[in-house]
Amino acid sequence: MGPVRKVRPGLTAEGAGLAGDRVVAAGSIARILVGATARALRGTDCADLGHAGPVSRFAGTPEPVRRAMTARAVGRVALTAGQAAAVDADRVARWFTDQYPPRRYPGVLVGSPHGAAAHLAVALGMPWLPAGFEMIAHWPQGAVDRPRAALDHGAGLAGRLLAANPDLHLRQVHCPASRGALAGATVVLTARWRRLPAAYRRFLAERLAPGASVLVLRDGRTWPVLDAADGHSFQLGCPGSGLNPVDFHPDSHALRQVLRSAGGNGAHWEPPEISAPPAYAEHGVETGFELDVRDFACRYAHRVRRLLFPAPEVLSAAVADLYRHWLRVAGKTGDRLVVECGRLLDPWQVLRAGLVPYWCENATRRSVEQAEWWLAGSDPFSSVDVLPESPGVRSPALAGLPQWLAVAGFGRRRRALDRTSARGYPVTSVPTRRATEVLRAQPCDLPAPPPLEMADALALLRETGSRDGLLVG
Structure with a gap:
């Protein structure tokens, strides 16, 4: 028998299994958004959300050394095969709901992760809950350029997870363009609930006011997907990489660049054949989950609405326009903008300073270009602060610092690109x-406007976002 690994306090709940904070990947967007939204509803900021990603510690080291050290750092927190079998998705759901202050809410937002969804939830005075969560698991003897081997290893992990959690669908994503060398040391499994978990049912039954609103947010992006087994699907690349599905073909020049940067070899790239029509990408919402939300909410006379966005920038622009209108109706200028990126956001500080938030999903050229287009078509802002999140990898799809500076250049009087965030970009x-x-350095502009009513918010979102494909139903 091998050595028994001691379990640190706090990693188990009620004496069995793994607690949610151990299961959900550190730094994953759903985890960050729940934490940020819950803090804002408590009237606090995100000063204690300190996850920086493993690459932050290895600035200035040679690339091969940095890759190896990063992989080891992630390996220390990744789930083992045995821990994967101990995952309890219901406990994860309870961990999410327990982060919110114990009071009655006028409604709740559930569904796909999106930074603007957190800002929208705070403006409405409502929690946001994800329809899934991301896990990272060990891949011993893995290789960034071996997607077939990644699929085989992921299938074994998925079997263990699904045996204990039959209400999940597991989407495995192998994407060297967004994860770099980590795609060869670990596998990513995005778990999506196929039914409403018990903790969410309790939340809808006990924590919502009579006649509350439930807003389901759905990311409408699609991607080629391989149905590997019942409850397990495989995705090569992802929309957030800034690349297209064709860029993950063995003959792609962009793929060769990505693999070379991640320590791989394009000659080894032999992906599994994916012939099925594209399906919703990893941040989509399972149809059964939404149907369950509707059925359960109707029992308590809660009204269910849906917000479907075809691309992240559509919702980002609509919520930014909503915030500007909301602030101006309350007698504020609405002329100071913060462009957030990825995990660099703080809904409470945005509210405290009376800022308009625009959220970029990541630092890809595509994402930053959309922010530029929106700014070009908007009334000018007196100040623009930009927070570029360094992705920790090199990719031909990334925006350079000059492009981020161009975004800040839309400010009439103040044009600020955070130097600390830009230092070491894109790998630190x-x-x-x-x-x-x-954002703490921004002048205070309290009191905040009174919370928006759901009907008013949806009307504004429909007015500003429908021309770009935002569907409000």
Whole structure:
């Protein structure tokens, strides 16, 4: 028998299994958004959200050394095969709901992760809950350029997870363009609930006011997907990489660049054949989950609405326009903008300073270009602060610092690109709390406007977002 690994306090709940904070990947967007939204509803900022990503510690080291050290750092927190079998998705759901202050709410937002969803939830005075969560598991003897081997290893992990959690669908994503060398040391499994988990049912039954609203947010992006087994699907690349599905073909020049940067070899790239029509990408919402939300909410006379966005920038622009209108109706200028990126956001500080938030999903050229287009078509802002999140990898799809500077250049009087975030870009990460540190320097503009009513918010979103494909139903 091998050595028994001691379990640190706090990693188990009620004496069995793994607690949610151990299961959900550190730094995953759903985890950050729940933490940020819950803090804002408590009236606090994100100063204690310190996850910076493993690459932040290894600035200035040679690339091969940095890759190896990063893989080892992630390996220390990744789930083992045995721990994967101990995952309890219901406990994860309870961990999410327990982060919110214990009071009655006028409604709740559930569904796909999106930074603007957190800002929308705070403006409405409502929690946001994800329809899934991300896990990272060990891949011993893995290789960034071996997607077939990644699929085989992921299938074994998925079997263990699904045996204990039959209400999950597991989407495995192998994407060297967004994860770099880590795609060869660990596998990513995005778990999506196929039914409403018990903790969410309790939340809808006990924590919502009579006649509350339930808003389901759905990311409408699609991607080629291989149905590997019942409850397990495989995705090569992802929309957030800034690349297209064709860029993950063995003959792709962009793929060769990505693999070379991650320590792989394009000659080894032999992906599994994916012939099925594209399906919703990893941040989509399972149809059974939404149907269950509707059925359960109707029992308590809660009204269910849906917000479907075809691309992240569509919701980002609509919520930014909503915030500007909301602030101006309350007698504020609505002329100061913060462009957030990835995990660099703080809804409470945005509210405290009376800022308009625009959220970029990541630092890809595509994402930053959309922010530029929105700014070009908007009334000018007196100040623009930009928080570029360093992705920790090199990719031909990434925006350069000059492009980020161009975004800041839309400010009439103040044009600020956070120097700390930009230092070491794109390979050196900064903690999530860096957004808090920057936004704390903004002048206070309290009191905040009174919370928006759901009907008014949806009307504004429909007015500003429908031309770009935002569907409000």
